[in-house]
Amino acid sequence: MTRPSPEFSSHVSPGVHVTGSAARRWPRGRPDEVARLHAFSDGVFAFAATLLVVNLRIPDSYDDLLTALGRVPALALAFAAVVSLWAIHRGFFSRYPLADTWSVALNAVLLFVVLIYVYPLKLLVEVTSARVLGVQVGTLGVMAATDVERVYMIFGAAVIATCVVLAALHLRAWQLRETLGLDALGRVELVAGGATYVGIAIMAGVASGIAALGIGTAWGLPVWILLTVSPLLELARTTYLRRRAPGVRQP
Template identity: 25%
Template structure:
């Protein structure tokens, strides 16, 4: 038996995602100079990137609650932490994009702190997703496809590891002027591919 209301949790979560989108719109509305709209295009770019990143995070959140009906107090707590981090994470992401698109002069220390803030949010978000899947895998014994929950736990754990590597590189300012702490996120593609290939080989029936 599932003791908690999944509908209440998803409704609250959708409301917070909508609130985050509203905050971004209000923020861009207070910084745009309509008389010089051409020079403001980088602000629209950062808004667009942050918005679609948020939508991708919402889709990951949506997929989790489609794959399991299990909810307990641990899942509720992890979900709250996740939503809090997403709200906080969007603004350093916009700042990072603005620094690139507007070529804002930033010192190595500034870049280091920004990458660490970005990486810390990235780690917390995907650690929350990984924990949600791990908890559901362990406890949702009524689920007919529990191995898929296990796969996504390991999948998002890769994101956590890469985020930690980026934070470490940022803390020691290794290649910071060349954006190396950002480039390490490109490793997500091949690592996730090999993880998926390994899991499919070990459990060929999971994704059929």
């Protein structure tokens, strides 16, 4: 098993949750820096969630109330997506407490992408609710077909950007694998995680291409591709880890 480098300490600053072997990988003198990174990132994700409802107003009539309630399914899906991204981000930095310049820069890019990601995400789920589930929200249900295709393409680009940055963060952790003190099991887990995001990015590109061709956009085929492939890739990752490295801690 690879031992952590001498400059690492088991000290963890209050308020930051680190468990298992990750608690032994914190650089001496840097826990507070990583804690600030956590706090700042949490704030950005909270702001992203706020952007989902920032243009909603309190209904002042029954019809307005029905319109507002019609947005609830789309809002719930969009909120769940943001929370999922937050959980992925939180899990990565809890497991690999990186605070070097490159990691901070990649984290900043990821947070910026998340803020941009919210806009096509919100429009996409509302369009899908209107066209697939029959939930009418304003004029979304009658949006031109070409506009719907563009929404899918923009969202696909946002997913690709998010996955590319997440894969880059995994690559950075791999470059620092000796410093982090990752053993053979930890390295397998790290590679599998990065490969999963590369796979999702590729499938998002395929979904965007399908949207550009106008195939299945009337019933949300590009979205269903992502909703189906992402869990399958995660299942494949988990299965691979169990077979390759029994007993490895799952995120």
